[in-house]
Amino acid sequence: MGSGPSNPDPRVLHAMAQDLLGQFDPAFTVIMEETQAELRRLFQTRNRGTFPVSGTSRAGMEAAVVSLVEPGEVVLAVENGRFGRLFEEIARRAGAEVAVLRAPWGTPVDPVDVERALARRRAAVVTLVHGETSTGTLNPVAEIAAVAHRHDALVVVDAVSTLGGARLDVDGWDVDVCVAGCQKCLGCPSGLAPVTYSDGVARRMAKRGTLIRSNYLDLTQLERYWSPERLNHHTAPTTMVYGLREALRLVADEGLETRIRRHEAAGQAMAAGLRALGFLPFGPPPGPLKMPMLTPVLVPEGVDDLKGRARLLDEQGIEIMGAFGGLAGQVWRVGTMGYNARRAPVLRTLTALAAVLGPLPGGASIGEALLEADRYWETLAAAS
Amino acid sequence: MGSGPSNPDPRVLHAMAQDLLGQFDPAFTVIMEETQAELRRLFQTRNRGTFPVSGTSRAGMEAAVVSLVEPGEVVLAVENGRFGRLFEEIARRAGAEVAVLRAPWGTPVDPVDVERALARRRAAVVTLVHGETSTGTLNPVAEIAAVAHRHDALVVVDAVSTLGGARLDVDGWDVDVCVAGCQKCLGCPSGLAPVTYSDGVARRMAKRGTLIRSNYLDLTQLERYWSPERLNHHTAPTTMVYGLREALRLVADEGLETRIRRHEAAGQAMAAGLRALGFLPFGPPPGPLKMPMLTPVLVPEGVDDLKGRARLLDEQGIEIMGAFGGLAGQVWRVGTMGYNARRAPVLRTLTALAAVLGPLPGGASIGEALLEADRYWETLAAAS
Numbered sequence: 001m002g003s004g005p006s007n008p009d010p011r012v013l014h015a016m017a018q019d020l021l022g023q024f025d026p027a028f029t030v031i032m033e034e035t036q037a038e039l040r041r042l043f044q045t046r047n048r049g050t051f052p053v054s055g056t057s058r059a060g061m062e063a064a065v066v067s068l069v070e071p072g073e074v075v076l077a078v079e080n081g082r083f084g085r086l087f088e089e090i091a092r093r094a095g096a097e098v099a100v101l102r103a104p105w106g107t108p109v110d111p112v113d114v115e116r117a118l119a120r121r122r123a124a125v126v127t128l129v130h131g132e133t134s135t136g137t138l139n140p141v142a143e144i145a146a147v148a149h150r151h152d153a154l155v156v157v158d159a160v161s162t163l164g165g166a167r168l169d170v171d172g173w174d175v176d177v178c179v180a181g182c183q184k185c186l187g188c189p190s191g192l193a194p195v196t197y198s199d200g201v202a203r204r205m206a207k208r209g210t211l212i213r214s215n216y217l218d219l220t221q222l223e224r225y226w227s228p229e230r231l232n233h234h235t236a237p238t239t240m241v242y243g244l245r246e247a248l249r250l251v252a253d254e255g256l257e258t259r260i261r262r263h264e265a266a267g268q269a270m271a272a273g274l275r276a277l278g279f280l281p282f283g284p285p286p287g288p289l290k291m292p293m294l295t296p297v298l299v300p301e302g303v304d305d306l307k308g309r310a311r312l313l314d315e316q317g318i319e320i321m322g323a324f325g326g327l328a329g330q331v332w333r334v335g336t337m338g339y340n341a342r343r344a345p346v347l348r349t350l351t352a353l354a355a356v357l358g359p360l361p362g363g364a365s366i367g368e369a370l371l372e373a374d375r376y377w378e379t380l381a382a383a384s
Numbered sequence: 385m386g387s388g389p390s391n392p393d394p395r396v397l398h399a400m401a402q403d404l405l406g407q408f409d410p411a412f413t414v415i416m417e418e419t420q421a422e423l424r425r426l427f428q429t430r431n432r433g434t435f436p437v438s439g440t441s442r443a444g445m446e447a448a449v450v451s452l453v454e455p456g457e458v459v460l461a462v463e464n465g466r467f468g469r470l471f472e473e474i475a476r477r478a479g480a481e482v483a484v485l486r487a488p489w490g491t492p493v494d495p496v497d498v499e500r501a502l503a504r505r506r507a508a509v510v511t512l513v514h515g516e517t518s519t520g521t522l523n524p525v526a527e528i529a530a531v532a533h534r535h536d537a538l539v540v541v542d543a544v545s546t547l548g549g550a551r552l553d554v555d556g557w558d559v560d561v562c563v564a565g566c567q568k569c570l571g572c573p574s575g576l577a578p579v580t581y582s583d584g585v586a587r588r589m590a591k592r593g594t595l596i597r598s599n600y601l602d603l604t605q606l607e608r609y610w611s612p613e614r615l616n617h618h619t620a621p622t623t624m625v626y627g628l629r630e631a632l633r634l635v636a637d638e639g640l641e642t643r644i645r646r647h648e649a650a651g652q653a654m655a656a657g658l659r660a661l662g663f664l665p666f667g668p669p670p671g672p673l674k675m676p677m678l679t680p681v682l683v684p685e686g687v688d689d690l691k692g693r694a695r696l697l698d699e700q701g702i703e704i705m706g707a708f709g710g711l712a713g714q715v716w717r718v719g720t721m722g723y724n725a726r727r728a729p730v731l732r733t734l735t736a737l738a739a740v741l742g743p744l745p746g747g748a749s750i751g752e753a754l755l756e757a758d759r760y761w762e763t764l765a766a767a768s
Contacts (some may be wrong), residue, residue, distance in 0.1 A: 005404050005619055016623065017401035020389050020573060022703040054575070055439045055600060058618040062600045090599050183619055189404060191438070191575055191621035213597055215474050216439060216446045234442040235389055235567055237575035239400065240624070319406040 001349045002321035003133040003294055004161060005183035005190050006337035008247070012188050015246035016239050023236040031245050032226060038248035042163060042256065043178055043196045045170040051226035052192035052244055053217065054237050057160040057181030060193025062090050063217035064156050064177045068201060069125055070210050071095030076123035076153065080109050080139070081132035082324040083158055091127065094213060099123060105327060106135040106282065106296075108289040111143040118151035126155045131162040133184075134324050136283040136296040136333065138166070142173035149174065154201065160184060163194065164251055165263040165293045165337060176201050185263060185293055187338025188247035191240040195219070247338075260292075265380035266341035267292040270334055273350040273373030278363025282331050293341065295334045296323070300360050305329045308357065316352035343377055385733045386705035387517040387678055388545060389567035389574050390721035392631070396572050399630035400623050407620040415629050416610060422632035426547060426640065427562055427580045429554040435610035436576035436628055437601065438621050441544040441565035444577025446474050447601035448540050448561045452585060453509055454594050455479030460507035460537065464493050464523070465516035466708040467542055475511065478597060483507060489711060490519040490666065490680075492673040495527040502535035510539045515546040517568075518708050520667040520680040520717065522550070526557035533558065538585065544568060547578065548635055549647040549677045549721060560585050569647060569677055571722025572631035575624040579603070631722075644676075649764035650725035651676040654718055657734040657757030662747025666715050677725065679718045680707070684744050689713045692741065700736035727761055 021028040032051075040050050053060045065087070069075055075096040077088035080103040091098045101117045103109045114126065126148040130141050141157055148155045154176040159168050165185025170178050177197040183190035197219070205212070205220050212218045216234065224231035251259055271281065279297040284290040299305050305322050309332070312318050323331035336346060347370050354366040364372070405412040416435075424434050437444045449471070453459055459480040461472035464487040475482050485501040487493045498510065510532040514525050525541055532539045538560040543552050549569025554562050561581040567574035581603070589596070589604050596602045600618065608615035635643055655665065663681040668674040683689050689706050693716070696702050707715035720730060731754050738750040748756070 002406065005406070005622070007403055010403075013401040013403065013623075017397040019391055019394075019397065022386065022389070022697075025697065025703060055443065056618045056621060059439065059600045062598065066598075086599075093595050093597050093599055095597070181619070189621060189623035190619040191624055211477055213477050213479070214446065214450075215470070215477055216443045217598075217600070218477075234440045235565070235574040237440060237573060237624075238389070239397075239573035239627075240575055240621075243623075313406075313409065319409060 001335055001340060001345060002319050003333045003335050004181070004337055006187055006335060006340045008187045008189055008243070009250055009339045011250060012243050012246045016189070016243040018242055020238055023238060024230060028238060029230065031241060035241060035245045035248060036226065038252060039194050039196065042248065042251060043170045044168065044172060045196050047170070047196045047198055049202050049219065049223050050196040051222065052194045052241065053222060054234060055193055056190050057179065057193045058086070059217060060179040060195050061087060061158055063193070063219050064179050064195060064197070065090045065127070066094045066214050066217055067205050067212050067219040068154065068156065068177060069094055069096045070208050072097060073124040074099060074122060076101060076117055076126045078109050078114060078126060078128045078144070079103065080107060080135070080137060081105050081129065082134035083129045083132055084127070087127035087129070087158065105325070106137060106284070108137050108284060109139045109144065111140060111147050114144050115147045118147065118153060122151065123153045126153045128155060128157050130157050130159040130168065131166065131291045131294070133161045133291070133294055133333065135327070136291045136294045138289045138291050140289065141175060145174045161291065161293065164259065165341070166260060166291065170196055182244050182247060184337045186244070186247045186251070188243045191237060192244050261380055263336065263341045264292045265376045266336035266346055267295060269346050269373040269376035270336050270349070271295045272376060273346065273369045274334065276364045276369035276372040277350065277354060277366070278360030293335060293337045295336070296331050297334065299330060299332055300357065303357060311356045312352060315356060318349055318352045343374065346373055385719055385724060385729060386703050387717045387719050388565070388721055390571055390719060390724045392571045392573055392627070393634055393723040395634065396627050396630045400573070400627040402626055404622055407622060408614060412622060413614065415625060419625060419629045419632060420610065422636060423578050423580065426632065426635060427552065427554045428556060429580050431554070431580045431582055433586050433603065433607050434580040435606065436578045436625065437606060438618060439577055440574050441563065441577045442470070443601060444563040444565070444579050445471060445542055447577070447603050447606070448563050448579060448581070449474050449511070450478045450598050450601055451589050451596050451603040452538065452540065452561060453478055453480045454592050456481060457508040458483060458506060460485060460501055460510045462493050462498060462510060462512045462528070463487065464491060464519070464521060465489050465513065466518035467513045467516055468511070471511035471513070471542065489709070490521060490668070492521050492668060493523045493528065495524060495531050498528050499531045502531065502537060506535065507537045510537045512539060512541050514541050514543040514552065515550065515675045515678070517545045517675070517678055517717070519711070520675045520678045522673045522675050524673065525559060529558045545675065545677065548643065549725070550644060550675065554580055566628050566631060568721045570628070570631045570635070572627045575621060576628050645764055647720065647725045648676045649760045650720035650730055651679060653730050653757040653760035654720050654733070655679045656760060657730065657753045658718065660748045660753035660756040661734065661738055661750070662744030677719060677721045679720070680715050681718065683714060683716055684741065687741060695740045696736060699740060702733055702736045727758065730757055
């Protein structure tokens with residue numbers, strides 16, 4: 001119940017227990033095509049270059065940067081949290097000249113600040129995190145993409161935590177490259193990183209003047225395996241693809257709109273329940289710039305971060321996350337992602353927190369908190 | 385039944401269907417430690433730096449090269465097949481000056497040639513493939529490592545196809561870095577790349593003058609996650625680790641020596657059965673420089689490579705592999721790896737080939753071929 005990985009739907013795990021097909025077996029290439037079609041639907045894009053990279057989300061971020069950016073090009077890394085900073089590090093190692101726009105952790109990035117940074121120094125690429133799980137903040141991707149494009153920069157977006165759980169519209173928002181993960185709102189184990197990029201990006205990568213510094217993460221080669229050419233590259237992790245395909249089927253069955261509303265309801269329920277228990281919220285207030293699937297709260301007065309979380313795990317089998325950098329020890333992050341964005345895990349987590357911590361100052365009874373949380377599912381039912 | 389991936393033991397798939405643990409959950413770190421201990425036993429090493437990289441075998445090869453080699457350093461890539469050539473490409477992209485020693489495909493590399501190449505041009509690193517699955521050839525790793533060390537070069541060995549199926553002795557052979565895969569003789573789906581490297585290599589990586597060009601494949605950071613420090617790096621693909629741990633347990637239960645003999649028996653059985661059916665062998669003759677787990681044969685006269693293999697897959701559900709480069713269309717590669725190195729898959733594959741191709745010139749009846757193949761298991765039983 002932290003910031004991911006989330007517990008997968010048992011149907012996803014069951015799919016992963018099936019025996020292997022060869023990666024060029026026609027039965028498997030059908031699975032690949034289904035996976036790509038569902039990913040396009042989910043990213044809301046018509047990009048041909050849409051497929052999972054064979055590594056965790058971070059591999060997808062690195063594949064995007066190393067394939068797109070030539071050494072010496074300027075990358076503007078927009079940072080209002082831990083994962084924005086990760087882009088900075090990846091770009092630096094890829095040989096980019098990195099300019100950094102730092103914004104306060106826990107506050108959405110202001111597009112005006114991006115405009116100013118690009119006016120000060122031209123950049124080829126802007127990197128940006130959609131849902132900054134280190135603080136629970138959503139950044140205004142469409143607005144920042146528009147700013148970047150006015151300055152002839154491409155935008156690379158990390159949507160690891162938001163794909164399948166919040167509104168994300170790659171074509172509508174004019175995002176050039178978008179990278180996701182499967183272990184958050186998609187509810188599939190970690191190990192693949194869905195990416196999508198525009199035809200313009202594909203052309204730019206094809207005609208770059210320097211060799212892409214990675215073979216394993218070279219998107220131009222990976223796209224050739226994930227296309228009718230079926231270029232022989234690495235040995236595909238077919239079991240992971242089974243899992244992702246099943247997870248995407250479950251999204252399609254549920255319907256993306258319903259799924260997004262479910263994540264909103266679960267996040268509101270968790271936030272309401274935590275508030276009722278006496279927790280104080282951290283990060284943006286409810287609204288379009290708060291991540292629905294992650295609820296950050298202040299660690300209660302008098303509670304030790306590590307000891308509190310260790311007891312929750314030992315005594316109750318529930319994992320929630322601490323925080324990074326200056327927020328470490330101050331903030332807990334409670335997730336409601338994928339299969340965990342349901343009534344039972346929310347109620348269970350609230351009960352476990354109450355059992356471990358006892359009453360908090362100003363908190364209601366656990367019974368009241370549970371009923372407070374549970375109300376939000378009624379909203380969901382009424383809306384659907 | 386090709387050159388891998390092989391079908392996993394059902395117990396491995398079952399392990400992968402278990403629900404997730406967080407990557408810092410004490411229950412999971414116990415699994416990590418067990419995995420590392422079993423990997424050390426299998427690599428026959430005491431190297432502290434022993435853990436799986438979160439990607440397929442190729443990611444492990446790239447992690448080794450990109451973490452070890454600084455841009456501008458000379459790498460001697462020893463190539464007598466497709467996978468030796470892959471090291472060349474990876475090293476070039478990592479910014480190395482690459483010298484290439486080409487040897488004929490299908491013949492083991494002669495250490496004398498390596499000696500001459502290093503005398504002509506000093507190199508910091510020599511890359512070498514232990515089992516070259518493109519041709520079924522084993523290279524003399526210990527001898528080449530000794531040559532490299534006389535010339536102050538480190539040796540990076542690809543043991544992707546041999547770990548868990550053939551003799552491999554990292555410490556005894558004085559191998560500096562060894563990279564493996566889990567989808568061949570370990571019988572686990574593709575997606576993790578076990579690596580091991582000496583303390584000397586770890587020190588060299590720690591004090592390099594330039595930033596490692598990859599964050600995702602930076603062995604110095606990965607080692608800090610796979611150690612009591614538990615550095616927060618990428619979101620570990622825990623499901624894959626479950627699979628690998630189970631595969632390693634099965635190796636331990638069977639005993640490494642028995643497992644190696646089983647792979648030898650299965651390879652001999654397959655080779656004998658194919659010979660009896662009228663197939664002509666390709667590559668090194670039986671002996672210490674032939675891979676036991678892969679049997680390359682010439683595509684029979686009058687049979688079309690692609691059509692023959694497509695019929696085998698369509699009509700019989702059996703996949704075998706074609707070949708690369710100049711051997712494409714000429715050679716088929718039949719594997720007996722991991723869970724497929726058993727009586728039933730060998731007999732089934734021989735029967736399927738006979739059913740699809742009909743009698744070959746000079747071939748015995750299918751009945752005789754099966755009995756010929758099956759004899760080798762008696763050898764195994766007698767030896768154990």
